[in-house]
Amino acid sequence: MSDLRVRFAPSPTGYLHIGGARTALFNYLLARKEQGTFVLRIEDTDVGRSTQESVDAILQAMDWLGLSYDEGPFYQSDRYNLYKNKVNELLASGLAYRCYCTTDELDAKREAAMASGGKPRYDGTCRERSDSPDAPCVIRFKTPREGNTAFVDRIKGRITVDNAELDDLIIQRTDGNPTYNFVVVIDDAEMGINLVIRGDDHVNNTVRQIPMFKALGYKVPEFAHVPMILGADKKRLSKRHGATSVMAYKEMGFLPEAMVNYLVRLGWSCGDEEIFSMADLIEKFSLDNVGRSAGVFNPDKLLWLNEHYIKTGDPERLGRLVTEMLEEQGVAVGDGPDMSEVVKTLQDRAKTLVEMAAGARFYFEAPTAYNEEAAAKFLNTEQREILQLLIKHLGALAKFDVEDVEGAFKNVMQESGLKLGKIGPTVRVALTGSTVSPGIYEVVAVLGQHAVVARLQKALASLR
């Protein structure tokens, strides 16, 4: 057990998205690797936008990915007294002040500053005022104006900003609610977080938060800012690039290990290795090989990884997932062939569970109609003899393994003088209704003697 304490702190204003999931993953991996503590904190100070549904969705997605946490979830909305006390502390020590400027005034100031080529930051109108009129006000933190603020980022190295660039941040709104940049400081400190791993988009906040850590007498934690994830057009990843919600990928038939593997390799590497299990990652992950620049989300590679995990996955487990999917579609799976055997025939040809479920369907539902074109070609009266021979030989089998089935086909070929190329397509259409399926011997063996003979007879009866 090390003393490393990291945290993931999502704001519950939507689903867990790809970027957030990677941040959570990095935190999780480092915590597990160093045997530290992973804290989950819900940042719900934006009362208007935070919802319980979002919290549930985030928790669910983390669970799906296998990211367990050691402490929390803590809700900032439960901790308002703490924040209030800290505001008063700062007010008392003169490190914060009441600001009576209205939103309109602020907007005007910003515009003016921008117009004159300056930084659109608060001009400090209320900074030195000593009266405290009975009017609505916000509380601002008195950011130092001289010198600079610097820190050594564990990923990006040294980052320095002149304090003159900084703003007097609002730490408490007119309605009395504290703001993000303030509570994040208090919570990270009070929760003993000593390494903050978060998105790149927070580097600017970090230099604004550091003076607050100091003002409140807290030790400044270490920081590691992971680069953003962009869309194909190099713009920040958003809905218009396709699905950005982690759980949307579950719906699309992706396996969590594929998502984890993909996410970790976006921005992190370990030599030429591409395939990592969670256990591998816990052993090998390090902030040292996290890249410094933004990466483009590549669905093709995610799909490739998913394909890999489907190909190498445990048929039993895959079977359970496919069963779930088929049942949702109203397919009765109970009386059909053994699901793991079904899965085995599909593992090499499905890229997603959705594809696998679609490909598995015929095992449980006899074709109600044949593909028109295929039937015309492979189920016409010319195939009468083939079907009859097939029924005869397959029906006579005492054992129905792939080898036995193959043997029966050999006999059919011999007796009819036809090659497999002439027989296979007919069997395929008769059994599956389509021209695409796993290997014909496997299909026959897995489907089972009873169903095979029945479907062949039905096909025979349909000949015209």
Place this chain on the structure above:
RNA sequence: GCGCCUAUCGUCUAGCCUGGUCUAGGACACCGCCCUUUCACGGCGGCGACGGGGGUUCGAAUCCCCCUGGGCGUACCA
């Protein structure tokens, strides 16, 4: 606009710190060939990058500077 960050194949990246072993390696995608009863899998091969310009050096993807591109921030959002 201003500030911060960043820059190797289309994409993810190795290499950069500790210059020569880099005619720059791997992976995804793409293309071709092989395998094959369908669809796939698989095997083999191919295409493809050090953003530009200056330095430093015998020698630079690797070190320095400038430019350019991209990202982020600039909220009483987080």
